[in-house]
Amino acid sequence: MSCESVVETHKTLSALSAKVLEGVAAGSSTIQLASQLYLSRQGVEYHVNVMLRKFKVPNRAALVSRVYSMGMFDHTAWPPAVLPEYIR
Template sequence: MRDTHDCGPVPADRPDPAVFWRNRALQLLDHMPLPIALCDFGGRILIVNRAMAAEFGRLPGQLRDRRILEFFTLLDSGTLEAVTEAIRLHRRSQYPARVSWTPAGGRERYGRMTVALVGDVPQRPPSLLLSLHATELPDEAERAEVSPVEARILAAAARGDTTAQIAREIGVTPDGVNYHLARLSRRWRVPNRTALVARAYATGVLAPNTWPPQPALPV
């Protein structure tokens, strides 16, 4: 006799195993005080626990399907490259990354994000399990995150140079100048070049009492 036990639709009283285990995972994560998110390999948020959502004054479902980098700024430029290479080589490991973000209270915070590559099938791209550890970094650490090229761009912007003038001086394309300025704006949460220059002086990136403006450290 043909076995039809597994044929046909799942009975209404039998829960979907995927839904069941997803709900169990959410229950476990929600009891953890550490902010945690699970993303696909492209950075799309699949699951966040309440602690992570609370950082931004939201419910977990309001962050689902958003990009994790909409909420965090990477301070380690090599993290994305390292994770991308690990995915290509089918590695399963952990990678620390320094990040900044603006929580619901509105005051910028800093911390360390641990990125763990998880997955059971080597041939498939892994998921990214992210855990957030908040710290407070002094201005010196923030200044150290500005590259020599960015410091020169900020100095040129402080002189009032245009994007084209900065590009010729630094030896990059105008798009490259705009990329660095946009990257700094996201990191420092400022809206324009004037605010960028002010922040650069406040954090010691640019030398005080000097004209024309110069980086504080040799580049």
């Protein structure tokens, strides 16, 4: 496996994780996201915590900042949308 493959795999998100991330970036609460995505509150927290570890950040604000800085969001859209090339 090449180094590039490792980087690409590391940056990709599942479709559901991408939706959770978009909601976090838009400022939605855990309960709002759970309702919108038909998940439990714990399910949303699970996806958020996986992304916090994946991107090595301490909190939601830092997660959104890191993802923006990596160019994973469409910077021309509001609410934020994860670009399709980062969704597996």
